[in-house]
Amino acid sequence: MQIRVTVNGTVHESDVEPRTLLVHYVREVLGLTGTNIGCDTSSCGACSLHLDGEAVKSCTVLAVQADGCEVTTIEGLATDGEMHPMQQAFMQNHALQCGYCTPGMVMAATSLLKENPNPTEAEVRIGLEGNLCRCTGYHNIVQAVLSAAGGQ
Amino acid sequence: MIPAAFDYVRAGSAEEAISLIGEHGEDAKFIAGGHSLLPLMKLRLAQPSVLVDIGRLSDLSYIRDAGDHIAIGAMTRHMDIEKSPVLAEHVPLLAHAAGHVGDPQVRHRGTIGGSIAHSDAASDLPATTLALGATYVAQGPNGTREIAAADFFQGFLTTALAADEMLTEIRVPKMNGAGWSFQKFNRRAQDWAIVGVAAWRRNGESGVGLVNMGSVPILATSVSSALASGASIADAAEQAAAEADPQNDLNASPEYRVHLAKVLVRRALEEASK
Ligand SMILES: Cc1cc2nc3c(=O)[nH]c(=O)nc-3n(C[C@H](O)[C@H](O)[C@H](O)COP(=O)(O)OP(=O)(O)OC[C@H]3O[C@@H](n4cnc5c(N)ncnc54)[C@H](O)[C@@H]3O)c2cc1C
Numbered sequence: 001m002q003i004r005v006t007v008n009g010t011v012h013e014s015d016v017e018p019r020t021l022l023v024h025y026v027r028e029v030l031g032l033t034g035t036n037i038g039c040d041t042s043s044c045g046a047c048s049l050h051l052d053g054e055a056v057k058s059c060t061v062l063a064v065q066a067d068g069c070e071v072t073t074i075e076g077l078a079t080d081g082e083m084h085p086m087q088q089a090f091m092q093n094h095a096l097q098c099g100y101c102t103p104g105m106v107m108a109a110t111s112l113l114k115e116n117p118n119p120t121e122a123e124v125r126i127g128l129e130g131n132l133c134r135c136t137g138y139h140n141i142v143q144a145v146l147s148a149a150g151g152q
Numbered sequence: 153m154i155p156a157a158f159d160y161v162r163a164g165s166a167e168e169a170i171s172l173i174g175e176h177g178e179d180a181k182f183i184a185g186g187h188s189l190l191p192l193m194k195l196r197l198a199q200p201s202v203l204v205d206i207g208r209l210s211d212l213s214y215i216r217d218a219g220d221h222i223a224i225g226a227m228t229r230h231m232d233i234e235k236s237p238v239l240a241e242h243v244p245l246l247a248h249a250a251g252h253v254g255d256p257q258v259r260h261r262g263t264i265g266g267s268i269a270h271s272d273a274a275s276d277l278p279a280t281t282l283a284l285g286a287t288y289v290a291q292g293p294n295g296t297r298e299i300a301a302a303d304f305f306q307g308f309l310t311t312a313l314a315a316d317e318m319l320t321e322i323r324v325p326k327m328n329g330a331g332w333s334f335q336k337f338n339r340r341a342q343d344w345a346i347v348g349v350a351a352w353r354r355n356g357e358s359g360v361g362l363v364n365m366g367s368v369p370i371l372a373t374s375v376s377s378a379l380a381s382g383a384s385i386a387d388a389a390e391q392a393a394a395e396a397d398p399q400n401d402l403n404a405s406p407e408y409r410v411h412l413a414k415v416l417v418r419r420a421l422e423e424a425s426k
């Protein structure tokens with residue numbers, strides 16, 4: 001099926017099988033491998049990206065469901081080579097170790113701050129409940145999101 | 153994991169969706185948010201040959217004050233229910249319960265219609281709307297009909313909907329002034345409830361819905377009749393599992409679920425009585 005998706009500002013027209021998952025579309029068709037696949041069962045959030053401005057788990061969305069929509073992946077957050085404030089906050093707060101969960105965490109966190117620009121620590125923790133990290137113990141991730149919120 | 157191959161058609165209206173489902177027959181399925189269906193398709197526990205996408209029917213995404221009840225379009229997403237000022241004012245229990253479905257990413261995609269049509273007894277909104285005495289509106293090739301929540305859930309993942317009927321609206325009575333509580337017991341963030349309770353009380357009346365206490369969402373009518381005949385909260389809560397038939401699974405034995413239901417119903421009634 002023919003789809004037209006705007007990814008990180010660029011319009012892509014592609015012919016995909018209806019069963020193609022959005023995460024496979026961005027990774028394998030468009031070559032944007034920043035979006036990771038962790039669990040593949042809708043649990044871990046590693047595959048989070050923005051669909052029309054909101055975080056979704058792209059392993060649980062069909063590419064055909066994104067037809068006509070805007071997608072932002074981790075590759076689309078920086079502007080003119082400047083990291084997004086959330087990416088900077090993750091770096092400054094040591095909010096990653098292996099980095100596998102990080103693209104999904106950053107996409108979920110930016111979506112969270114759009115909906116709740118000044119979250120409490122508890123709200124950050126609940127807001128990121130769909131994202132798992134096996135390394136950090138979450139403490140510094142929560143600090144990074146709070147500091148990005150403060151800096152906005 | 154990739155679903156088995158299927159054909160995909162996107163409906164432009166409810167009428168078109170219903171006629172597409174009729175045309176493609178038994179193996180065709182509606183897809184709304186896809187957050188129950190796609191995980192099943194990826195595991196190949198579901199293999200529909202045709203998906204009729206109703207996710208773009210934006211005229212079925214609304215939350216309206218309709219006098220004595222609030223009318224909610226079937227395509228309204230959990231996140232929109234959670235954030236709705238109309239529901240916060242008139243049926244805060246439902247808004248609160250929707251905020252406990254999965255995680256924000258799930259709530260950005262999943263719909264109330266999909267949740268109720270899927271009718272997983274472990275899901276939060278079937279039991280919550282059942283407790284609230286909701287009415288569901290179904291549209292089929294021959295028009296629409298209303299189905300009381302109490303008549304809708306018929307067995308494991310089985311509802312009163314015919315194969316060519318679509319859920320279009322959920323009507324929830326206004327609950328202004330009612331005390332309410334939603335108790336969800338799980339061990340990990342974002343998980344389904346091991347047991348959940350949705351409860352309200354107002355002027356001697358009450359409604360108590362149980363999540364994951366059987367093959368269907370359960371209305372704990374014995375609790376409500378005990379309260380109505382003057383039983384204490386503690387005594388009424390002892391009746392929590394009278395209508396239930398809890399299952400054994402990885403998370404809990406039936407005995408443990410019964411215990412949890414009694415504790416959670418007691419907590420819910422205490423909170424709803426404040
Ligand atoms: C990681 C994860 C965690 C979750 N946690 C929870 C949780 O804690 N609590 C909870 O309640 N739910 C949870 N869910 C399920 C979530 O709420 C689903 O979104 C919801 O159950 C189904 O809604 P949907 O719009 O995605 O339906 P879909 O998956 O699109 O459809 C589900 C079924 O209903 C049918 N259908 C859909 N819409 C209609 C309609 N209007 N008329 C007739 N038939 C229809 C479809 O054909 C399909 O059979 C979770 C899901 C995931 C992926």
Ligand code: FES
Pocket residue numbers: 036037038039040041042043044045046047048057058059060
């Ligand atoms: S890969 Fe999508 S949620 Fe884990």
Ligand code: FES
Pocket residue numbers: 095096097098099100101102132133134135136
């Ligand atoms: S940094 Fe390794 S999984 Fe989060």
